[in-house]
Amino acid sequence: MxxxxxxxxxxxxxxxxxxxxxxxxxxxxKSRDDVSFLVIGDFGGLPAFPYKTAVEEAVAIQMGKYARNNTVDFVLTLGDNFYYDGVKNIKDPRFQETYGNVFNQTSLNVDWYMMAGNHDYRGNISAQIAYTAVLERWQFPSYYYKLTFDIPSSDKTIDILVLDTIMLCGNSDDFQDQMPQGPTSSEKAETQWRWIQDNLQASRADYLIVAGHYPVISVGEHGPTPALFERLMPMLHKNRVTAYFSGHDHNLQHLERENSWSTVNYFVSGAANFIDTSMRHAGDLPPDQLKFHWAKKLSLGGFGHVRVTDKTMTFGFYESFGKELYKHVMLPRNLK
Missing domain, CATH: 1.20.5 (Single alpha-helices involved in coiled-coils or other helix-helix interfaces)
Incomplete structure (x- = not known):
């Protein structure tokens, strides 16, 4: 017994x-205390079979693995969604061939917040925006827009301003090594500039991120974008922006610039389809501003990951083989 x-x-x-x-x-x-998202730029495949590159496919596979092993709330993209000439219309097969068939892991079935790059503008941008009604995770509500997220278990928030830098600066011809030639419509550009200024000034978020396809500063092949350097950069610093994310240059970079108002971090994540090792514009900036640069031809690309809590925002770069390449920690904005 x-x-x-x-x-x-x-x-x-x-x-x-x-x-x-x-x-x-x-x-x-159920007890999370963070917002977590992936950052990927210039992932637009190829216009002919197989409609993808080895780099894009490897990045997609590693992003899927990362999202399976770590909570990912959404993906923030940085333009050039379709090389070389965007899409023709909402029924263009490239939506499936270059995007749907490549980023097809269940773990990546989260919201993807889209923006236009210079190659997208060679096609039909309105079709990419309209595709929001076709595929649930494809989120492209307007040419430029604002996102706000609450950080769980806190009263802190994140604001992200998603810009259309081609509307602001004009298109560029990469094959002719051409810089943006000025906006097609000055009226539309000025309307967006006012929107940027108003939203920067109004934001009381603890972390404020601005994202656009063209870089403000970069040491890569394309380098700094004159209109953004001259007009956007002062706005970013005056309004104590936490970070500016961009693509366009096909590598991974972190640059940090300080002035009398604030320190702003500039991250380039454009290594998701091609890799360009050029550091052509390294001499354009003081050497102490470049904190990290990566572009390995023998590798298969990389992407970014951001984790935000009430105390810190951490940006990490990862290569397609899964290795963490770099990590940088930022504090909440001081708005006092």
């Missing part, structure tokens, strides 16, 4: 332990 009681007690104990483990597993996702 005593043995039976011991067996029953042992079984009860085991059941309790299993229950605790199961409960912890089921509820572990």
């Amino acid at each position: 005593a043995d039976l009681k011991e067996v029953v007690a042992c079984m009860v104990f085991i059941c309790v332990v299993i229950g605790i483990i199961l409960f912890a597993t089921l509820t572990s996702g």
Whole structure:
């Protein structure tokens, strides 16, 4: 009888332990204290079969693995969604061939916030915006727009301004090594400049991110974008922006620039389809502003990951083989 009681007690104990483990597993996702997202630029494949590059495919596979092993709330893209000439219309097969068939992992079935790059503007941008009504995760509500996220378990927030830098600066011809030639419509450009200024001034978010396809500063092949350097950069510093994200140059970079108002971090994440090792514009900036640069031809690209809590915002770069390349930690804005 005593043995039976011991067996029953042992079984009860085991059941309790299993229950605790199961409960912890089921509820572990309910006590999050962060917002987590991936950052990818210039991933637009090829206009002919196989409609993707080895780099794009490798980046997609590693992003899927990362998202399976880490919570990812959304993906922020940085333009050039379709090389070399965008899409023709909402039924263009490139939506599936270059995007849907490549980024097809279940773990990446989260919101993708899109923006236009210079190659997208060689096609039909309105079709990319309209595709928002076709594919649930494809989020491209307007040429430029604002996102706001609450940081769980806190009263802190994140604002992200998604810009259309081609509308601001004009298109560029990469094959002719041409810089942006000025906006097609000065009226549309000025309307967006006013929108940027108004939203920067109004934001009281603890972290303020601005994202556009063209870089403000870069040491890569394309280098700094004159209109953004001259007009946007002062706005970013005056309004104490946490970071500016861009693509266009096909590498990974972190630059940090300080002035009398604030320090702004500039991240370039454009290594998701091609890799360009050029540091042609390294001499355009003081050497201490470049904190990180990566462009390995023998590698298969890379992407960024951002984790934001009430205390810090961390930006990490990862290559397609899964290695963490670099990490930088930023503090909330000081708005006092």
